[in-house]
Amino acid sequence: METGTAKHSPPEPAESRFHRGTNQSGMRDHNERLVLSLVRQHGSLAKSDIARMTGLSAQTVSVIMRELEDDGLLLRQAPQRGKIGQPSIPMALNPDGAYFIGLKIGRRSAELVLIDFLGKVRAAEQLSYRYPTPRETVAFVASGMAKLRGSLDAGREKRIAGLGIAMPFELWNWVDTAGAPRQIMDEWRHRDVRTDVQALCDFPVYLQNDATSACGAELVFGQSSGLRDFVYFYIGAFAGGGIVLDGRLYSGPTGNAGALGSMLVPGPGGKQAQLIDIASVAVLEKELNAHGIEAPHLWTSPEDWGELGPTLDEWIIQAADALAHAIISATSVIDFEAAVIDGWMPVSVRGKLVDAVRKVIGSIDAEGLTVPKVHEGTVGVHARALGAASLPLSERFLIRPTMIAGGT
Template structure:
């Protein structure tokens, strides 16, 4: 998109966004996205604020605001009267202005979510399985989209603007770790899931790595608004993550930056193993099976684990030890201010992991390092699906200068 070289910096909730508008009519679409992005980040803005932050004239701002209001993308609030001059009218995002679908494809379950323009979940569907195959995912989405869209009032159904997919890359490479049949996981080798789903739904479809999508959800919708340089860790069937630098996601050369699973850490015998072998729900599943216990609650009710507190405590200690080693290694390379830990697990378990990881990190020799603050994630089990749904939101309506999206 065209940009003005004379950029002025304005502070948003989580990042500094040096963006300027243009008063040339040919850049109206860009200016609309710019205004929407600022209102989205700030929550409420008056016309005078938008003019000051973008460099757009008051007349241009008025035209853009009228256009966005006519499209039902923004709404006016009650006038706020100051000590002098005309009262200002705050603008905010209209939650019913647009809707987005997000699909999370996991190694043990899939989720399909519908969010509004403000990022609030409106409805969700979940499917558990021993391992995923393309046909079952396509069927789940094809029937699920109809159900979710029909949950909206008839007048709003045409405002569903796209489907985002969050999925692990190269699923077939994790057959052994997922305890899945080789022939079934090999079905993913020749599957272009985005194209397959685009053929069964009448909307644009986008694709992103699942852990990166979860990181995006924390960045955009999370509550740690002052965190703008952090390592994000998501504990699912495996463990993954993302890297946020100066308020934007750093995707890396292949879009896989922050793929923490292969990071080497010490195993039970002191020999190096991958982080995913020591910090993943898959490990707890194996511990449960070895003890003759049913692991299905891990996937069927990720917000409520019951009946195995003893093994959960043992697992948390293993996870914390591995995460602490990974965090110290990462902090030695990038001076992260924060580390945010989230996952498809109950909030109490997540809190215990954060507390235990903080303690484990302080056992290391940290001379020469400024240890990052370890925080709990604020999005939770829906992070990957919510991050997927944000892909069409940004691509169609907002300016995202840091994240590269795979658009249809």
């Protein structure tokens, strides 16, 4: 009797199929990821729509979508009846199809988020501090991740597909700005945080610069999908940014492209200064402290800062001037169609900041340049953590937008 043949093998368990075709880098079959990317972009699609957009045969699309449905990644929607023929059945992403964890390690706080396949935050943990230490951070990840995983039942927990880390590169160089002891910050120089966190996980761990991750969150989860080329600013404890070219996050050969915080801009007294020294929330905190106002809620309550008075107004004026000049300088190198500004701040403050930037840009001599439109970011305070969580999502289930643009 023949043994071991495919026709006599038991059905493959759903959980095994979920991890089918993944290696250490988590890459799925190109066509599967293409279908998932299109469905994510459009919300829901029928097989005929996908076949038309991709050029794949109807039979191939049918097989792919059936496998993705069996994997629990796609859900059938209500049939849509046309004028003739059989009704089409759109397919949408299953929110419970996969989960991802994002870790943001910031200069004043750390954050863990658990998101579903649609990018919705299901649970979150936060830690505030004067400055980050490796030991405290890893301990926070261990305890926080246990809580996040405990919020899911056993079946859903098995669908956690990866963890992404968003943190400043060369954190040890921020001793003076962070106000931290040099020996503590030097510990980061000798620690491989990705390896430390990987030891806590049974799924892949990815690492990216924090501001670049925030930019990636805007690209994957935000409402700026119509923009193909934009420069992105994230105003956190320190200002940073990212670059999107042709619908794709550009991080450069060292992963540090879009280090906009280091850009030189006009500073106090007409002297040049780095953007980070003017348009950062840490600068606002310093000014508030100088006026006798303690403001720990800047870090613990980013959705509501309360009434901060003229100190906040003055910071907005100075930050807007610096950001406007940074945008013009960046545009002189790359012809960006837009500049997107987001940050660790209430939506109302972000709106005032963006309005102020628009006014300043209108007063700058930009002859010879096409001045980009200035947009508010649409992700908000969780952008860096969501960007971190988008790393395993993008690596394992999506393809870059430029590869699907032609078919849509």
